[in-house]
Each structure stands twice: as structure tokens, then as C-alpha cells.
Amino acid sequence: MMRAGTHHLADDALRAAASVDDTRLLASIEALAAFGARSDGGVNRPALSATDLEARRHLVGYAHALGCTVTTDACANLFIHRPGSDAAPPVMTGSHIDTQPSGGKLDGCYGVLAGLECMAALNDAGIRTRRPLEVAIWTNEEGTRFAPGAMGSSAFVEPSRMPAYLNAADADGVTLGAALERYRHALPGLPSRGDAPPAHAFVELHIEQGPQLENAGVPLGIVTGIQGVRWYEFHCQGVAAHAGTTPMPMRRDAMTLAVALRASLEAIATSLGGEHTRITFGRWSVTPNSINTIPSDVTFSVDFRHPDAHVLDSFDAQVSACAQRHGARIAPLFTHAPVRFDATVLARLDAACHALEAPALRLTSGAFHDAMYLSQHCPTAMLFVPSRDGISHNPAEATDARHLVLGARALAHTLTTLCND
Amino acid sequence: MMRAGTHHLADDALRAAASVDDTRLLASIEALAAFGARSDGGVNRPALSATDLEARRHLVGYAHALGCTVTTDACANLFIHRPGSDAAPPVMTGSHIDTQPSGGKLDGCYGVLAGLECMAALNDAGIRTRRPLEVAIWTNEEGTRFAPGAMGSSAFVEPSRMPAYLNAADADGVTLGAALERYRHALPGLPSRGDAPPAHAFVELHIEQGPQLENAGVPLGIVTGIQGVRWYEFHCQGVAAHAGTTPMPMRRDAMTLAVALRASLEAIATSLGGEHTRITFGRWSVTPNSINTIPSDVTFSVDFRHPDAHVLDSFDAQVSACAQRHGARIAPLFTHAPVRFDATVLARLDAACHALEAPALRLTSGAFHDAMYLSQHCPTAMLFVPSRDGISHNPAEATDARHLVLGARALAHTLTTLCND
Numbered sequence: 073m074m075r076a077g078t079h080h081l082a083d084d085a086l087r088a089a090a091s092v093d094d095t096r097l098l099a100s101i102e103a104l105a106a107f108g109a110r111s112d113g114g115v116n117r118p119a120l121s122a123t124d125l126e127a128r129r130h131l132v133g134y135a136h137a138l139g140c141t142v143t144t145d146a147c148a149n150l151f152i153h154r155p156g157s158d159a160a161p162p163v164m165t166g167s168h169i170d171t172q173p174s175g176g177k178l179d180g181c182y183g184v185l186a187g188l189e190c191m192a193a194l195n196d197a198g199i200r201t202r203r204p205l206e207v208a209i210w211t212n213e214e215g216t217r218f219a220p221g222a223m224g225s226s227a228f229v230e231p232s233r234m235p236a237y238l239n240a241a242d243a244d245g246v247t248l249g250a251a252l253e254r255y256r257h258a259l260p261g262l263p264s265r266g267d268a269p270p271a272h273a274f275v276e277l278h279i280e281q282g283p284q285l286e287n288a289g290v291p292l293g294i295v296t297g298i299q300g301v302r303w304y305e306f307h308c309q310g311v312a313a314h315a316g317t318t319p320m321p322m323r324r325d326a327m328t329l330a331v332a333l334r335a336s337l338e339a340i341a342t343s344l345g346g347e348h349t350r351i352t353f354g355r356w357s358v359t360p361n362s363i364n365t366i367p368s369d370v371t372f373s374v375d376f377r378h379p380d381a382h383v384l385d386s387f388d389a390q391v392s393a394c395a396q397r398h399g400a401r402i403a404p405l406f407t408h409a410p411v412r413f414d415a416t417v418l419a420r421l422d423a424a425c426h427a428l429e430a431p432a433l434r435l436t437s438g439a440f441h442d443a444m445y446l447s448q449h450c451p452t453a454m455l456f457v458p459s460r461d462g463i464s465h466n467p468a469e470a471t472d473a474r475h476l477v478l479g480a481r482a483l484a485h486t487l488t489t490l491c492n493d
Numbered sequence: 494m495m496r497a498g499t500h501h502l503a504d505d506a507l508r509a510a511a512s513v514d515d516t517r518l519l520a521s522i523e524a525l526a527a528f529g530a531r532s533d534g535g536v537n538r539p540a541l542s543a544t545d546l547e548a549r550r551h552l553v554g555y556a557h558a559l560g561c562t563v564t565t566d567a568c569a570n571l572f573i574h575r576p577g578s579d580a581a582p583p584v585m586t587g588s589h590i591d592t593q594p595s596g597g598k599l600d601g602c603y604g605v606l607a608g609l610e611c612m613a614a615l616n617d618a619g620i621r622t623r624r625p626l627e628v629a630i631w632t633n634e635e636g637t638r639f640a641p642g643a644m645g646s647s648a649f650v651e652p653s654r655m656p657a658y659l660n661a662a663d664a665d666g667v668t669l670g671a672a673l674e675r676y677r678h679a680l681p682g683l684p685s686r687g688d689a690p691p692a693h694a695f696v697e698l699h700i701e702q703g704p705q706l707e708n709a710g711v712p713l714g715i716v717t718g719i720q721g722v723r724w725y726e727f728h729c730q731g732v733a734a735h736a737g738t739t740p741m742p743m744r745r746d747a748m749t750l751a752v753a754l755r756a757s758l759e760a761i762a763t764s765l766g767g768e769h770t771r772i773t774f775g776r777w778s779v780t781p782n783s784i785n786t787i788p789s790d791v792t793f794s795v796d797f798r799h800p801d802a803h804v805l806d807s808f809d810a811q812v813s814a815c816a817q818r819h820g821a822r823i824a825p826l827f828t829h830a831p832v833r834f835d836a837t838v839l840a841r842l843d844a845a846c847h848a849l850e851a852p853a854l855r856l857t858s859g860a861f862h863d864a865m866y867l868s869q870h871c872p873t874a875m876l877f878v879p880s881r882d883g884i885s886h887n888p889a890e891a892t893d894a895r896h897l898v899l900g901a902r903a904l905a906h907t908l909t910t911l912c913n914d
Binding site: 172216282303314315320322325347349352356363364367373375377439462463466 | 733734740741746776785786859884
């Protein structure tokens with residue numbers, strides 16, 4: 073039996089988890105999805121767009137109602153702060169609320185709203201943690217309005233990135249700098265804080281965006297790291313010629329070259345990386361792109377991901393040689409090493425799943441997340457819930473309500489134990 | 494010895510051919526290429542664009558200087574008329590002056606300018622032919638601004654096509670109707686004539702746009718017909734999914750489907766058509782065309798040409814079944830049966846080459862030409878000069894000057910004999 077004023081800390085975590093309110097959590101997801109709602113049920117909410125600013129105002133109002141303070145920083149990240157009993161570095165959670173142009177309701181938003189639900193649950197349970205708890209909303213994670221993605225979290229951990237980011241322009245030529253100016257006018261009165269203060273830990277809850285949990289029939293995923301990635305662009309040069317007059321043996325069709333190169337690259341990736349290989353040829357540009365002209369130029373992108381840094385390095389070496397054999401030009405666009413999350417935070421996630429009697433799978437994230445950068449700042453790990461049919465970046469993105477609630481309970485448990493360290 | 498007033502008709506043809514002025518012809522090609530000149534030496538002159546209207550004004554001025562009258566019609570075709578001694582149906586020649594977006598100086602333009610050079614040569618030689626000679630400039634042959642191509646010549650032979658053509662819109666949404674309105678304002682005072690009057694013959698001089706003459710080392714090609722054609726669009730449907738999270742075996746990548754279908758279609762075309770097969774996959778559209786999303790939709794075009802109508806029909810039958818096997822949708826875009834040119838006009842071309850002691854090859858055109866439609870209106874044939882490296886629809890399009898001059902001389906000979914029928 074517990075008496076008022078004599079909290080048992082392990083009980084705090086279980087009580088916080090139990091106080092997660094499923095109706096309130098699910099309603100908060102629907103409420104946020106109204107900002108930038110698409111007619112097909114999806115969401116289109118570019119970073120720092122008018123709808124994003126309205127969504128932020130909505131969340132700031134909710135944070136104030138929870139008794140939290142809200143601050144911002146140079147990259148428009150928002151920090152929703154629930155005080156602790158001590159002035160120790162906070163435990164952080166959160167994610168992002170910008171979406172793909174035809175995105176869903178959960179990617180990013182779920183992690184932010186589950187974090188706020190944890191604060192509401194702690195309030196309801198009358199728990200005052202030792203450390204503060206902070207929900208972060210990271211700016212422009214998707215990278216579809218401004219490149220690169222994860223701007224907010226990467227600028228948080230490395231503020232020297234900001235001067236370059238300020239010049240990044242969207243498709244209409246609006247720079248991040250101009251969008252930030254508009255943000256400061258739209259949400260006045262938010263205190264801005266300087267460089268990132270120390271944090272005790274960061275835990276990001278997210279939908280899996282893949283099929284592994286669903287296939288395994290397991291409701292929670294403890295994410296041990298993030299795959300490394302290589303982005304390349306390949307350019308194949310042919311000769312534009314008339315479709316009707318050029319005999320087949322005389323043609324130098326850039327698409328024929330590109331299709332052969334694509335097959336070679338996929339074979340290399342598969343032979344190097346085995347079943348963990350993810351290789352995608354997502355973006356194509358064909359010139360002159362005319363029915364009756366043989367293509368002279370084809371450019372295509374390669375996205376290669378693997379959890380093993382050695383495999384990524386070998387891929388780098390082999391694709392250069394492969395491009396040369398095919399007479400293609402190669403341009404590296406982006407690279408990120410694999411990330412290993414913190415063993416101590418992973419152990420707290422294990423303990424939470426155990427305490428809630430929720431089966432959990434250990435897995436590697438195939439997608440980037442803000443946690444990729446936060447892991448450079450403080451002990452970090454992630455928790456996943458299943459994605460129905462593995463679908464994400466799509467209006468059809470969905471997760472069963474019981475999984476959404478269970479994920480929020482496991483997050484509440486984990487954050488509470490970390491806050492009481 | 495010839496005396497004034499007692500022309501020997503065969504001598505007229507030789508004298509007209511001899512009066513072709515190489516410097517004037519080559520200068521006229523450069524002068525026309527200045528309208529819409531590209532920095533890479535090519536030409537970009539969309540049909541009825543501002544540069545096309547300026548080019549037309551330039552040619553109308555030159556026609557008047559030659560003593561010709563100029564009329565137009567409902568599709569903005571221009572008719573440059575050199576009177577004959579009788580009011581008999583004219584002999585027609587000409588081609589088009591619109592270009593591909595990255596086109597060359599010769600495709601179409603050469604036929605128009607060689608026709609005007611024949612008129613100048615007849616003037617210089619003091620020859621009055623029995624029949625009038627008419628140089629036509631056909632509107633929108635390339636079909637890259639407004640679809641379909643060969644609008645002007647097809648509307649000339651079949652005016653009932655015009656109402657549909659008027660609604661054809663370019664990439665900016667400007668209709669042919671609106672472009673014609675602008676044309677009539679830009680070139681006022683050109684008398685418009687009604688439905689196509691009878692013609693005695695049509696002869697179109699053109700660059701080959703392929704390598705056959707060059708490979709054979711022969712300076713002139715007598716074109717006995719035009720390959721038939723099928724244009725299709727194929728659509729492959731996949732599922733958009735996250736590049737980092739979706740295991741390879743679970744993917745349904747629309748580009749993977751499209752690449753396999755492309756290979757099957759090429760195999761069908763080759764097995765049906767043998768060495769005469771021309772198959773081109775020129776236009777591609779990939780959705781969502783994002784580096785880190787698996788393609789959900791790929792659409793590509795097929796241009797298949799063959800001189801044998803039975804092969805084209807068999808292709809129609811087999812591609813439908815092939816699309817079904819691959820789970821793809823198929824949409825026919827355009828079809829045209831093979832064309833056989835007129836034996837009498839071909840004999841006149843033979844005679845001209847013989848008289849000029851110029852070796853000639855008989856061949857089939859792989860490209861469409863306005864002559865394809867004119868052959869429905871009057872006895873028609875074509876004459877080709879070589880294309881260097883077989884290249885066309887490209888700024889590098891070129892023909893040796895001596896071949897350009899020889900082609901114009903053979904045209905002058907042929908037109909003169911036809912005009913004296």
C-alpha cells in the first residue's frame with residue numbers, strides 16, 4: 073500500500089503508464105491531423121508552412137494547459153518543459169510534426185503527442201519526478217520543404233550548421249531564414265534559448281514505417297540503432313536520335329544504359345549486404361523525354377542502407393568501379409554512418425516492456441529519425457509500434473489503437489524511471 | 494543552242510538545277526536558324542511561338558522579294574505561289590519550320606528553303622513553267638508544342654480535323670485556337686484560302702535523319718514510302734513505401750515492373766519485325782519521384798515502326814496480351830498505316846538523279862513527314878539527303894554542304910519537269 077508523500081519510484085513508473093488515457097491520446101492525434109488535412113485522409117503539413125504554424129500554436133496552447141513552459145531556439149524547435157523537483161538536466165522525448173506532401177497522421181506526430189500524453193498522465197497521477205521532463209518538437213525532419221532533413225535536431229546538436237541552413241530554399245524560393253522570420257512573428261512571446269543545454273537522455277517513440285513488427289506479431293520494437301545510408305545520383309549519357317530512323321544496333325539509348333546499371337547496382341548491394349540490404353532507385357529524370365526521340369540523358373538516384381558500416385564502405389568502393397564500367401557519372405549526395413543507441417536507455421526500454429508484460433522485438437531502424445542526431449548529444453534510444461502493412465509516407469499510414477496506447481504507456485514508464493534517476 | 498522564247502522543256506529542268514546558288518541556299522539556312530537559336534548551335538522554335546512568327550515574317554518577306562504571292566489557311570499553313578503560264582493545278586513542295594525543343598537547323602527547314610531556292614533559280618534562269626509552283630510551310634509538324642504532329646498537313650488534306658485541333662493545348666495551357674488568333678494578329682494582310690485546291694504533285698525534300706545514305710556512301714535517297722507506326726503508353730502500378738524500412742522481397746516497385754515490361758516489349762518487336770524494327774521508349778514519368786520512396790507509378794511511351802502493316806497488326810495483338818501478363822495498363826496514343834509513294838513522281842525523281850549523274854538509293858522513311866498526309870491529296874514522293882552520323886532532333890544535326898546543294902538541284906529538276914507536265 074502506498075501513502076501520500078512516500079512514493080516508491082518503481083510504482084511511479086507503473087502509475088504513470090496506467091494513467092495514459094487512450095481516448096485523450098487518440099483524440100489528440102485526430103486534432104493535430106486537422107492542420108493540413110488532405111481529402112484522402114492524409115496530411116500535408118510542410119515545415120514552417122501556415123498550417124504548421126497553426127499546429128504549433130495549437131500544441132503550445134495544450135502545453136500551457138498542462139502547466140508546462142514552452143521555449144524555442146534558433147531553428148524553431150519547440151521545448152515543452154515539465155519541471156522536476158531538482159534542477160538536474162532533463163529527460164527529453166519528442167519527434168516532429170512536419171509531414172511528407174502526401175503523408176499520414178502518425179509519422180513524427182505520434183511521438184510528440186505520446187510525449188505530451190505522458191505529461192498529462194504524470195499530472196493525473198500526481199507524480200512529481202526528480203528531473204524535468206521535456207517534449208521536443210524538431211523542425212523540418214522530413215526534409216521535403218527544406219533540404220536536408222532533420223534540420224532542427226541536427227542544428228540542436230551542432231549549432232554551427234545554422235548559417236548554411238538559413239540559406240536553404242524551398243521549391244518557391246523561400247529560404248529557411250525567411251520562414252523562421254515568419255514563425256517568430258506568428259508565435260510571438262516564446263522565450264528563445266541559446267545552445268542546447270545538457271540532457272540526461274532522449275527517447276523517441278515512433279511508428280516503425282516497415283513491416284517487421286507486424287510480421288512478427290509483436291506490439292513493441294526496441295530500436296538498437298539506425299541503418300547507415302548512402303545517397304548517390306548516377307548519370308548515363310546516350311545520344312538523342314530519331315525514333316523512326318535509327319536502326320537498333322546503332323542506338324545509344326541512355327535508358328538502356330541506365331537499366332543495365334540499375335541491375336548491376338542492385339546485384340552489388342544484394343551480394344554485399346544480404347537480407348539487410350535496402351536499395352531504392354526512387355528519382356528518375358529522362359531527357360528529352362519525348363515519345364519519338366531516343367533518350368540522350370538519364371539521371372537516377374540510389375538510396376542504399378545497411379546497419380553495417382563495412383558494407384556501406386564496400387558499396388562506396390564497388391559502385392565507383394561499376395559506374396566507370398558502365399560509362400556513367402556518379403555523384404554522392406548524402407552519407408550517414410550507422411548509429412548504435414545507448415545500452416542504458418535500451419535497458420530501461422526493456423524494463424518498461426517487461427513491467428507492462430508487453431512482448432518486444434529488438435530491431436534496427438531503416439528510416440532516419442531525429443534520434444540519429446540526438447544520440448550525439450546524450451544517451452539515446454527509440455521505441456517503435458507496428459505500422460499496418462508496413463506502410464508510411466502515405467495517407468494510408470495506420471497503427472492499431474491498442475498499439476498506439478501500449479507504446480505511450482511504455483514511453484511513460486521509461487521516461488518516469490529516467491526522470492527519477 | 495537555245496534561242497529566247499523557244500524553251501526545250503528538258504533543258505528547263507537542267508538549267509533550273511544549274512541555277513541553284515549554293516551560297517544563297519546555305520546563307521538562307523543560317524538566316525532561318527537565327528530565329529530561336531540555341532547557345533549550343535541548335536534551334537528551339539515551337540510551332541506558332543513568337544520566334545516562329547518572326548521566322549514566318551522573314552520568309553514571307555523573302556517570298557515577296559522573289560515575286561511570289563503568299564496565302565494562308567485555317568491551320569496557319571503558308572503557301573508561297575510562283576505563277577505558271579497556265580491556270581493548272583500547281584506542283585507543290587515544302588516542309589515545316591517548327592523544331593524539336595533541342596532541334597537542329599535542317600529538319601523541315603531544309604525542304605522549305607530548298608523550295609524557295611528552286612523558285613529563285615527559276616527566276617535567275619528566266620524560266621516560266623506551265624504550271625504554278627508552290628512552296629508550302631506546314632504548321633506544327635513536330636507535334637512537340639501541340640499534339641498530334643503534322644497538324645497543318647493533316648488539316649489541309651482533311652479539314653474536318655480542325656475543330657478538334659483547335660482545342661489542343663500546349664504545356665502552358667495555350668490552345669491552338671488561341672495561338673492561331675495571335676498568328677493572325679502578328680501577320681495581318683495574308684489572304685486566307687479555303688479548302689485545299691487540287692495539286693498536280695507534292696515533292697518533299699528532307700534530311701534522312703538516319704544513317705542509311707551515309708553508310709551506303711550515296712548522296713541522294715529516293716523515298717518509296719513511310720513506315721507505319723504505333724504509339725502506346727504503358728502504366729505500371731506499384732506501391733509507394735519507405736526506402737529504408739521496406740525489405741526487398743516485400744516491395745512492389747513500379748520501376749522494377751516497368752523495366753521488365755520494357756524488355757518483353759522489345760523482345761516482341763524484334764521477333765516480329767527483324768532488322769526493320771524500330772522500337773523506342775522515349776518518355777518516362779515516375780511517381781512520387783523521391784529519393785527515399787519506392788516508386789508507386791511509372792508511365793512510359795512506346796514508339797514502334799515497321800514498313801509492313803501485318804507486323805504492326807501483330808504487334809498490336811501481342812502487346813495487349815503482354816501488358817496483361819505484366820499487370821500493366823495500356824493506352825494506344827496514335828497509329829498510322831505504312832504509306833507507299835506515287836510511282837510517277839518516283840520516276841521523275843529517278844530521272845532527275847540520272848540527269849544530274851547523282852547516285853541515289855531507294856529507301857523507306859523511318860520518320861513521319863507532311864508527305865505522309867499529302868499523299869492522300871495528290872501524287873507524292875520524297876527525296877532525302879544524308880544526315881551526318883545519322884543524327885537528327887539534336888543540335889548536332891548536320892549535312893555536308895555539297896549534299897544540301899545536290900538535293901536542291903535534284904529538287905529543282907524534278908519540280909521543273911512536273912511543272913511542265
